[in-house]
Amino acid sequence: MDAKKLAQNLHILERKVLPNITDGIDLRLLADNSGISDVEAMRAIQWLSNKGAVSISEKEKDVVQLGTNGVKYRENGLPERRFLEAIDKKEMTLSQIAEKSSLDREEINVCIGILRSKAAIEIRKEKEPFFRISENGKKIIGKKSLEEAFLEKEFPMDASGIAPEEKFALEQLAKRKDIISLSREKIKSISLTDFGKELKGVKVTIQTEDRLTPSLLRAGQWKGKTFREYDVGINVPKVSGGKRHFVSQAVDYIKSIWIDMGFKEMTGSMVQLSFWDLDCLFVPQDHPARQMQDTFYLKEPKVGKLPLFWKKIKDVHETGSSTGSKGWGKGWSEELAKENLLRTHTTVLSAHALSRIKKSDMPCKLFSVGKVFRNEAIDYKHLFEFYQVEGIVVDKDLNFTNLKGYLREFFTKMGYSDVRIRPAHFPYTYCSCEVEVLHPKRKEWIELGGAGIFRPELTSPLLGEEVPVLAWGLGLDRIISEYWNISDIRQLYGNDLRQTKEMKFWVR
Amino acid sequence: MPTVTLNRKTFEKLVGKKLNDATLKDRISYLGTDLENVTADKIIVEIFPNRPDMLSEQGFARAFASFIGAKKGFREYSVKKSGQKVIVEQSAKNVRPYTACAIVKGIKFDDEKIREVIQIQEKLHVTYGRNRKKAAVGIYPFERITPPIRFLAMKPSEIIFRPLEYPTEINAMQMLSKHPAGREYGHLLNGMEKFPVFLDSTGKVLSVPPIINSHDIGKITEATTDVFIECSGFDYSVQATCLNIIVTALSDMGGTVYSVEIDMYGKNITSPDLSPSFMCLDLAYINKRLGLSLKESEAKELLSRMGHGYSNGKITIPPYRADILHQADIATDIAIAYGYENFPEKISKIHSIAGEDKFEVFKRRAAEILASIGMIECKTYHLSSKDSQSKLMDCDISPLPLANSLNEEYSVLLAWALPSLMDVLKKNKHNEYPQNIFSINTVFKKGNSETGVIENDRLACILCNEISDYTRIRQIFDYLLRMLGIEYTVNQTNHSSFIPGRVARISVKGKDVAYVGEISPQVISNWELSMPVAAFELNLTELFDVLN
Known part of the structure; x- marks a missing residue:
């Protein structure tokens, strides 16, 4: 490229750094000498490098930095000093020392090791051991240790230029928790290429304008001016804006599918009586899902009040009442039904909804999207709270073929064109199904949801008559994880802001 | 659900028929069990809890043999x-x-x-x-x-x-x-x-x-x-x-x-008493619920595929079936025998008015307004620890405890929303600033309801950068309420999580709905942060209630 022409079109930052580049100059020094920030200098160097005017070489350097404890100890003194100072006047027990020196147990244990090795303390064994400062300890207290001197230095520190006694202190401190950290840093040094040298030598003759400004425009001064040419292919710094969380975007999308299909939204509380969450859904009281290891129960308030119609549910459980069912047999406990829990499924919202539906409201179609809870330890595959969506259709003429019809429609809208169902079991439905969809990319069947017709033991007491209610639901978190290629499900609610900013929008 | 490993040879001998892998897999999954794997000598299936009779080679083979038609009908055991x-x-x-x-x-x-x-x-x-x-x-x-x-x-x-x-x-x-x-x-x-x-x-x-x-x-x-x-x-x-x-x-x-x-x-x-139990067949009910028009003879055939006997309107149910409580369970058995895959798909012609919950719409508007001025939405859990909710916030509040959490870190229900956002800041210390974030979370307190718990949705919002202060967070708050068309009044107040003299109580139509202010340096240090934080927390449930 023509150095003369190019020189006319250099960016203001490039012009600032160019005269200051000496062979192998450190980037930071270059920035200082040019009177611009490190970032600006880096950008200018990058551009000049793109033009072949400079070469950048990287070398690595060991850097010592203070850890969280290091920062703390620099301010408050090393634990061993605080320990000695605490017992300087009189002997003390460990808990007294802990209180006076405000050191925690772990720190104290470290101190004892260090101080004993320096013969700075003596221990008197009583019921509880007493610690007292030794003569040696008094001497130690009077002078600054190598470690203390080291901590007062300036950080980050270049490890290569370290003196031998500093090295000893460094090694001692490095053994301890979070006081210092050693890391490798990359150092950039810059040199001019031959072309760069040529470029540096060019006298800028033509006056070019850098920016189009309001004042140039106002007085018409732009006429006859030349504007500096840009390298338009250059990378520009990224911007990012505010945005909804990606999970919220997906939730909104799912809601729009339900709305498209004519469904009305149900909402409700997360804390529920076991009665609504389980008993109304005909889950037997000894069902494994009710156990402590599966469901979160509240300690406070532990129990709530049962709604007036609770006896109907008791009857259905014990004898089947007038539903035509045999029921689960005697022994339904009011006390268990009163227990407060965190809802285990959004089906509890369907139960509430059914109990409120009047004859005149039928037929109706309802949906819910909400968090549900399961007492589970968090790992890459499991969360204790996650999103579930569920829809119900209530009408006296509904049947199993309609359930299949709705499932096809719903999952097609979700982006899965091939749907199949297989027999499954849920305590609150009959003709229960597992819903599988053909994964559009992997071309294999994956389990996505459950479906069925609510059992008469559920609909009769809640609706007042046995009306078929088609129900289906699915967990959202898996679909969301897949959309954004998340392999560790904890990332859904990890709120790493850099990741959140980079995440693409839900486009479907 | 229990997974059982069955000996394939034993199984095939009991069924009396050898099937190739593909058919075997297909039929097993349509019988109502979750197939895990089929190998040369093993069949691994998950049995649903309603069919404990299928937990053995014998029971599973018995159900399967009926289902594929190899040995149909009710089996007498003497x-x-x-x-x-x-x-x-x-x-x-x-x-x-x-x-x-x-x-x-x-x-x-x-x-x-x-x-x-x-x-x-x-x-x-x-x-x-x-x-x-x-x-x-x-x-x-x-x-x-x-x-x-x-x-x-x-x-x-x-x-x-x-x-x-x-x-x-x-x-x-x-x-x-x-x-x-x-x-x-x-x-x-x-x-x-x-x-x-x-x-x-x-x-x-x-x-x-x-x-x-x-x-x-x-x-x-x-x-x-x-x-x-x-x-x-x-x-x-x-x-x-x-x-x-x-x-x-x-x-x-x-x-x-x-x-x-x-x-x-x-x-x-x-x-033991191995005599069957009986149930009348209500064919009209079953046809209506399944959307089929089966004749009695067809129903009889389908029942036999599920191991039931049938004559003169009466179904003979085997003594090992623990799950037949209602005619609906007979409908399920008939549907399985008919084959879920063989039912047509028909969407019902139900006219209904769709609609999103009004409050959900309101919440979304609020979130969109904040996102539009550069705020990033975070999503956090509804469970937290007493320390995060109270001690680290320098705020004397008693969140509702769970009885059986596995983890101290998630052992209480949120009492307020800001601590979760402080936690987000703590986790993002290594990321670049400004960190301007918000979240909408449900919070829980004791009150007069069926469960004794009242739930409110709160919007928490934080500006965290070198220049975050009262003015800037008030501007955000003000923009939000102006765009929602809501007038509010501001009063000086005290709140132990905020700097004294730099926190306001906001009320709408006489109802206190929000705190706005600068978080105290003590609280910021408690969260191990070294960047000023200005924040507000707005009770959306109460705000929505006073407006409507």
Whole structure:
């Protein structure tokens, strides 16, 4: 490229750094000498490098930095000093020392090791051991240790230029928790290429304008001016804006599918009586899902009040009442039904909804999207709270073929064109199904949801008559994880802001 | 759901038909079990909890053979009288009141059969038996027992026996701590003065249910041909069904079933009872619910595919089926036999008015307004720790505790929303600033409701950068409320999480709905941050309520 022409079109930052580049100059020094920030200098160097005017070489350097404890100890003194100072006047027990020196147990244990090795303390064994400062300890207290001197230095520190006694202190401190950290840093040094040298030598003759400004425009001064040419292919710094969380975007999308299909939204509380969450859904009281290891129960308030119609549910459980069912047999406990829990499924919202539906409201179609809870330890595959969506259709003429019809429609809208169902079991439905969809990319069947017709033991007491209610639901978190290629499900609610900013929008 | 591993050879022999892998896989999954894997010699399936009768090779093969039409219809199981007696003594009544028993003779036990029997027993314990609480099964070599057998309760210190695979004799109290089964299931007997026990007529211990058999007269070996089986628990019909599931499987294994007479609290019961139960077929109901128009003969055929018998309007239900409670369950069986895949798909013509919940729409608007001025939405959990909610915030608040959280970090319900955002800041210390974020979360407090808990949705919002201050967070708050068309008033207030004199209480139509201010340096340090934080927390539920 023509150095003369190019020189006319250099960016203001490039012009600032160019005269200051000496062979192998450190980037930071270059920035200082040019009177611009490190970032600006880096950008200018990058551009000049793109033009072949400079070469950048990287070398690595060991850097010592203070850890969280290091920062703390620099301010408050090393634990061993605080320990000695605490017992300087009189002997003390460990808990007294802990209180006076405000050191925690772990720190104290470290101190004892260090101080004993320096013969700075003596221990008197009583019921509880007493610690007292030794003569040696008094001497130690009077002078600054190598470690203390080291901590007062300036950080980050270049490890290569370290003196031998500093090295000893460094090694001692490095053994301890979070006081210092050693890391490798990359150092950039810059040199001019031959072309760069040529470029540096060019006298800028033509006056070019850098920016189009309001004042140039106002007085018409732009006429006859030349504007500096840009390298338009250059990378520009990224911007990012505010945005909804990606999970919220997906939730909104799912809601729009339900709305498209004519469904009305149900909402409700997360804390529920076991009665609504389980008993109304005909889950037997000894069902494994009710156990402590599966469901979160509240300690406070532990129990709530049962709604007036609770006896109907008791009857259905014990004898089947007038539903035509045999029921689960005697022994339904009011006390268990009163227990407060965190809802285990959004089906509890369907139960509430059914109990409120009047004859005149039928037929109706309802949906819910909400968090549900399961007492589970968090790992890459499991969360204790996650999103579930569920829809119900209530009408006296509904049947199993309609359930299949709705499932096809719903999952097609979700982006899965091939749907199949297989027999499954849920305590609150009959003709229960597992819903599988053909994964559009992997071309294999994956389990996505459950479906069925609510059992008469559920609909009769809640609706007042046995009306078929088609129900289906699915967990959202898996679909969301897949959309954004998340392999560790904890990332859904990890709120790493850099990741959140980079995440693409839900486009479907 | 329990996963069972079935011996494919045994299975195929019982079914009486060999199927290729693809058909086998397909048919198994349409029968209503979750297929895990099929290999050359194993079939691994998950059995749904409503079908404990399918937990064995025999039971599974029986259901499968009917389903594919190889051996259809109701199968009769004959029971011969053994003339043996089992006496249930009064002392058992308050401890573990019921037992159902049977004798099965003529099985040649080999390694494989012993494995099968143990698998049925274990899987039944876990599922139908609710980890032995509801039903516990014991199987004993009959030839080592001197009848009649007694079932009673005794002081644990007086029950002395050698538990299965244990080196010496110990008493039942020691068994609880010394035997692995005692440690695992001991809680089922904890605090009881007397333990249930089966004794033979010489006073030898057969077992201490629901914990462990005796090593001497309670262990099946390859020398065993005749077995005594009992199932104990709290509801005789449960015990009887459970026993039927095992006995029919042992019968399919080649055994002959013999009944015993149980003298139970003055009543004499002949056990097992392998006669079917009956239910009337309501074909109109079934056709209506399934959307089919099956004729009676077709329904009969489909019922036979599920192992049921049928004649003259009456369905004969096998004695091992525990799940037929209602005509709806018959509908399910018929649907499975018909084949879920064979039903047409028809969407119903229901006219309905769609609609999103109004409050949900309101919340979304608020979120969109904040996002539009550069705020990033975060999503956090509804569970937290008491420390985060209170101590780290320098705020005396008592969040509602959970009874059984696995993790201290997630052991209370949120009482307010800002702490979760502080936590987000803490986790993002290594990321670039500004960090301007918000979240909408449900918070929980005690109050007058069915559960005694009131839930509100709160919007928390934080500006965290070098220049975040009261003015800037007020501007955000002001923009939000102006765009929602809401007027508000501002009053000076105190809040221990904020800098004194730099926190405002906001009210709308006389209702306090928000705090706005600068977070105190103490709180910021508590969260190990070194960047100023300005924040507001707005109660969207109450705001929405006063507006409507």
